[in-house]
Amino acid sequence: MRPTIEAAPPDSFDSSRRGSKWEILHIPGNIRPSPDRQPTVNVITSTIEPGMANTLIRQLNRISPLENLSHVKRIQKKGIEGGECQLSIILCLAPESGDIDAIPEGVKNLISSFQLCTSVAKVCENAAISKEEWEAQCKLWPTCYHPPKYSNIGGISGFSAEESDTVFHFMKYTIDLATSGDSLWTKEASFRLNSHPLRHAVLVAIELSAASSEFKALA
Numbered sequence: 001m002r003p004t005i006e007a008a009p010p011d012s013f014d015s016s017r018r019g020s021k022w023e024i025l026h027i028p029g030n031i032r033p034s035p036d037r038q039p040t041v042n043v044i045t046s047t048i049e050p051g052m053a054n055t056l057i058r059q060l061n062r063i064s065p066l067e068n069l070s071h072v073k074r075i076q077k078k079g080i081e082g083g084e085c086q087l088s089i090i091l092c093l094a095p096e097s098g099d100i101d102a103i104p105e106g107v108k109n110l111i112s113s114f115q116l117c118t119s120v121a122k123v124c125e126n127a128a129i130s131k132e133e134w135e136a137q138c139k140l141w142p143t144c145y146h147p148p149k150y151s152n153i154g155g156i157s158g159f160s161a162e163e164s165d166t167v168f169h170f171m172k173y174t175i176d177l178a179t180s181g182d183s184l185w186t187k188e189a190s191f192r193l194n195s196h197p198l199r200h201a202v203l204v205a206i207e208l209s210a211a212s213s214e215f216k217a218l219a
Contacts, residue, residue, distance in 0.1 A: 022168045022171075022172075032129070032133075035130075035132045035133045035135070035136035036136050038124045038125070038126065038133065038136065038137065039124070039125045039126065040122040040123060040124055040125055040140065041069070041093065041094075041122070041123060041125050042093070042094035042120050042121070042122060043069075043072075043090045043091070043092065043093055043094055043120070043121055043122075043123055043141075044090070044091045044092050044093070044094050044100070044103060044107070044118050044119075044120060045076075045088050045089060045090050045091060045118065045119055045120070045121045046088065046089060046091060046111070046116035046117055046118050046119070047086060047087065047088050047117065048087050048088070048089050048114070048116065049087070050085070050087055052114060053075060053087060053089070056089055056110065056114070057074055057075070057089070059106075059110060060074065060089070060090075060091060060092075060107070060110070061074075063104060063106035063107065063110075064091065064092040064104055064106065064107050066090065066093075069093075069123060069125070070127075071124075071126075071127035071128070071143045071144050071145075072090065072123045072124070072141060072142075072143050072144075073141070073142040073143060073144065074089055074090050075087055075088070075089055075090075075142075076088040076089075076141055076142055077142075088121075090121075090123070090141075091103070091107050091110070091111070091116070091118065092104060092107045094120050100118065121140070121141060122140050122141070123137075123140060123141040123143070124136075124137040124140060124141075124143060127143070127144070127145075128143060128145050131145065131147075133145075
């Protein structure tokens with residue numbers, strides 16, 4: 001998912017507001033739900049004795065790897081009365097049908113061998129991208145969180161003042177062309193807009209201006 005950077009004035013593209021202050025806004029590729037409304041999936045779990053943990057983890061990673069839930073920890077550790085810890089382990093994903101008999105045969109054999117009592121729990125489906133999301137996820141089941149390692153990649157954390165001025169200049173130039181009403185670019189943009197429902201005049205004008213010798217001369 002690549003971030004999109006959009007240059008926009010605070011109010012509108014109205015030519016009467018050309019003196020308004022422009023700013024660069026980060027528009028995420030996908031709008032994520034609030035931390036307490038993250039999508040979840042059901043998993044089959046069981047409480048276990050501490051001495052079983054390593055053996056079960058090794059076998060489960062082989063016969064029932066959590067390939068699409070790599071951010072979810074296999075073991076949940078909870079404090080209980082008396083200062084002791086209770087361990088629970090994810091055995092596998094819960095069948096969509098809800099029928100416990102539909103789980104993999106290898107997992108069934110482990111349940112029988114270790115005399116495990118199963119239950120269904122919810123875990124967050126996607127890896128957290130913020131500390132707030134991670135904290136909310138861990139209320140259901142512990143997950144891993146790896147903060148972004150980038151510091152100042154262009155287009156993510158910001159533009160320099162000179163880069164911002166350049167973006168504003170060409171965006172204003174393109175918008176003026178797209179709203180002039182009688183240029184060849186505007187007519188071509190209007191035609192392409194009608195031929196494709198997911199395009200708009202300003203976007204087409206940007207593409208046309210980028211390909212034109214006049215735009216290259218301005219650069």
